[in-house]
Amino acid sequence: MTIGKTENGSALTLALEGRLDTSTAPELEKTLKESLPGVSELTLDFAGLEYISSAGLRVLLSAQKTMNRQGGMKLVRVREIIMEIFEVTGFSEILTVE
Amino acid sequence: MLTPITNEWKGLAVPGNLEAVQGFVEECLDAGGASMKTQMQMSVAVEEVFINIAHYAYAPGTGEAVVTVTLSGSPAAAAITFRDKGVPYDPLANSDPDVTLSADEREIGGLGIFMTKKLVDEMSYEYRDGENVLTLRKLL
Numbered sequence: 213m214t215i216g217k218t219e220n221g222s223a224l225t226l227a228l229e230g231r232l233d234t235s236t237a238p239e240l241e242k243t244l245k246e247s248l249p250g251v252s253e254l255t256l257d258f259a260g261l262e263y264i265s266s267a268g269l270r271v272l273l274s275a276q277k278t279m280n281r282q283g284g285m286k287l288v289r290v291r292e293i294i295m296e297i298f299e300v301t302g303f304s305e306i307l308t309v310e
Numbered sequence: 311m312l313t314p315i316t317n318e319w320k321g322l323a324v325p326g327n328l329e330a331v332q333g334f335v336e337e338c339l340d341a342g343g344a345s346m347k348t349q350m351q352m353s354v355a356v357e358e359v360f361i362n363i364a365h366y367a368y369a370p371g372t373g374e375a376v377v378t379v380t381l382s383g384s385p386a387a388a389a390i391t392f393r394d395k396g397v398p399y400d401p402l403a404n405s406d407p408d409v410t411l412s413a414d415e416r417e418i419g420g421l422g423i424f425m426t427k428k429l430v431d432e433m434s435y436e437y438r439d440g441e442n443v444l445t446l447r448k449l450l
Binding site for chain 1: 325328329346347350351353354357358361409410412413414416421422424425428429
């Protein structure tokens with residue numbers, strides 16, 4: 213997985229490419245932990261994300277909890293195959309998908 | 311396809327082998343004509359089950375897992391079976407997480423097996439001859 217980072221003041225966009233699974237979720241977790249302080253608007257660009265497992269969902273839930281306290285978080289350009297996973301797990305209700 | 315075809319993968323149940331197992335299952339499903347969507351859903355299910363075995367079955371040691379994929383016809387379906395000789399553990403005995411809760415109320419974790427159940431058509435477990443035997447069935 214690769215993570216592209218774009219910062220604009222207190223707005224941060226992370227563009228994910230590849231697979232968010234057991235082996236790559238810790239990378240995203242680390243990036244979020246380092247980058248989220250001071251961020252009030254987090255955008256996750258999922259255009260390049262091909263796969264997500266529960267390890268990835270755990271990191272998203274944790275990020276959502278953090279952002280509920282310090283601003284907001286949204287997901288953009290989510291592929292249908294990933295959207296189906298969100299729907300099955302109830303994550304489509306928790307996350308803001310645009 | 312009139313006669314079911316079975317392929318087998320055998321190796322250590324460690325997280326480092328997940329890709330090999332997913333690759334093996336994908337190849338089998340591809341040969342069975344499964345759609346990309348089905349392949350991805352089964353890949354997620356395989357990850358949840360295999361990682362569970364890798365983390366808990368032989369903890370704190372390691373041991374072997376055997377994964378078989380059986381393709382059968384009319385209706386076209388795949389059965390993926392995971393066998394290990396670790397501690398008896400029935401993942402279906404756990405209650406499902408409440409997926410209607412908000413982010414702040416939701417626990418982090420406990421989702422894997424729930425997701426797996428939702429992604430397959432049938433999931434069954436038995437403890438047989440000293441082995442955990444977990445089978446996922448999916449129509450292709």
